[in-house]
Amino acid sequence: MHQMGNSVLIFDEVQTLPIKCVHLFNNAINFLVEQCNSTVVLCTATQPLLHDVSAKNGAIRLAPQNEIVRDVRQLFADLKRVEICDRRKPGGWAYAEIAQLALDELDRAGSCLVIVNTKDAARQVFEGCTARSGSDSVFHLSTDMCAAHRKQELKKIRDRLDAALATLCVSTQLIEAGVDVDFGAVIRSMAGLDSIAQAAGRCNRNGRPEPGIVHLVNPADERLEKLPDIRIGREHALRVLDDFGENPDRYLGNLLGPEALKDYYRYYFFNRQSDMIYPVSANQLGHDDDLLNLLSGNRTAREECQRKTGKVAERLLNQSFMAAAKVFKAIDAPTQGVIVPYGEKGSDLVARLHAAYDLTLEYDLLRTAQQYTVNVFPYVLEKLKQMEAVREVNEGMRVFSLDSRYYSKEFGLAAEPVSLMETLNV
Structure with missing residues (x-):
């Protein structure tokens, strides 16, 4: 940590911070700012409310004038380049219907990006599009493709977009952050409001006079049982969509504005408070615990020591650093x-x-x-x-x-x- 002292640290796309790392991250940032004289900048179009989580477990202590932009609400209004079209329907959309909508938008807007939540959904929509229109203008992106393959496909896509050629791309959410592309229309499978906002950032990115259209659809057969972050985010985005439908003035008529995003994160974070301490199971550690405890007071180990010795251990550091290191995963996927x-x-x-x-x-x-x-x-x-x-x-x-x-x-x-x-x- 000391190597990041006296520095300016910029965290781009901070909304992608894993939910279980929230309190570990917050405590680390507070330490770097308050003890190590560092300046931390959190960058994203969808700022998570890291200062509104449990202060006891560790909430980021923002500076009094923490927003670099003076009037955030006005900034969102000035940069509004898309209209959100809620196309959800009872029973959901078949993949063939999504493919047809994509082709219709390709004809209307000249280019269209479809973002879905699973690789299977991306494949089926892509196949539906190519079956109807041929493959010259239709592209597919997913993490089943190696990075070199994805880069080559993205170059083809950018070249066609720059030349104003008809371009349709079907992708998983990998295209939502850090990819500079500009489509005339976007179709997004229902997901968290942060993901929807990121998807909207690929539509009319260069600010054409006419607004881009972002269609929200609810696929009938998309299975999210193994993707809890997306599934839970989707549930709370649906709540905001329903609130917006009943009272759009509450959000100043902007579904992707700061008011809507704040409500979304409040719903989302409140529902997942117990996940933010990085819980670990007995299968991983031998007993149920969490990394926040292992790296702070280490209550469980101290109580076990007292049970065995009859007294509380008198030492300066009680953390279980080795145990915490063993169970921590920067990318939590057993791949x-x-x-x-x-x-x-x-x-x-x-x-x-x-x-x-x-x-x-x-x-x-x-x-x-x-x-x-x-x-x-x-x-x-x-x-x-x-x-x-x-x-x-x-x-x-x-x-x-x-x-x-x-x-x-x-x-x-x-x-x-x-x-x-x-x-x-x-």
């Missing part, structure tokens, strides 16, 4: 990276990795491999192993490469063959 043979460079990379005598010495190869890696969940990796679709690059290192038949130029990695085996000339 395994698989290197994919995307394009000539990807295929050459895989060949060179397999030919390497000692992979631990191949720093440049491993660095390049990050651009050609797709992270998969354990059940997907196991299925790929059973089908002999992956091979370990070096025995015992758990670095895997993918058979080229299991990588699609449209969708990326697949758990079943999607292309014929390449002919090898020896």
Whole structure:
């Protein structure tokens, strides 16, 4: 922490902070500002209310004049470039209907971006669009594609948008933050209001005179059981949408304005207070606890020590640093990276990795491999192993490469063959 002292620290897209890290983050920021003489800037169009959470567990202590922009409400009004169209309907939208809406908007606005919550939904909408219009102007993005693949597709998309050519992109939420694209219309599957606002930021981004249209749809078959953050965010966004429908003046007629976002975060944070302390289960630690406790008073360990010794331990530091480090995950997803043979460079990379005598010495190869890696969940990796679709690059290192038949130029990695085996000339 001391290495970040006497610094200006800028946290961009701070709304993506995992909910369970809220109090750990807040306490760290307070320490850096108050004890380490640092200045912290939190950047986002959808500022989470990190100062309104439990002060006992750690809320950010904002400076008296904390807004860099003097009149935030006026800024939102001045930068309003889209209109939100609530298209929810009873029973929800079929994927084929969403595809047709996207094609209609492509004809009307010249370009359209569809953002859905799952890779399966993205694939089905994409296939529905290409079945009706061909594939020259339709693009697909998801995390089943390696970074090099996504970058190439994004370049094609940007080039077409810059040339004012008809462009339709179907993507998961990966396109919502940090991607500079400007579409004439956006269709967004229902999600948290912060995600909806980020999606709206890809519509009429360059400020054309006529406002862009952001359509909100509720897919009938989108399954979010394994995506609790999206599911819970969606529930509270629906509440704000209903409030807005009954009394738009409460939000000054702006569904993405500061008043609406404040209500959304109040609903969302209130519902998830118990998640903000980074809870850990007995399966992970041997007993139920949380990282906020492990790294502060460590009440459970002190009580156990007293039970065993009959007295309270007199020491300056009671934290369980090793236990906390063991259970903390910066990215909480039990995934395994698989290197994919995307394009000539990807295929050459895989060949060179397999030919390497000692992979631990191949720093440049491993660095390049990050651009050609797709992270998969354990059940997907196991299925790929059973089908002999992956091979370990070096025995015992758990670095895997993918058979080229299991990588699609449209969708990326697949758990079943999607292309014929390449002919090898020896």
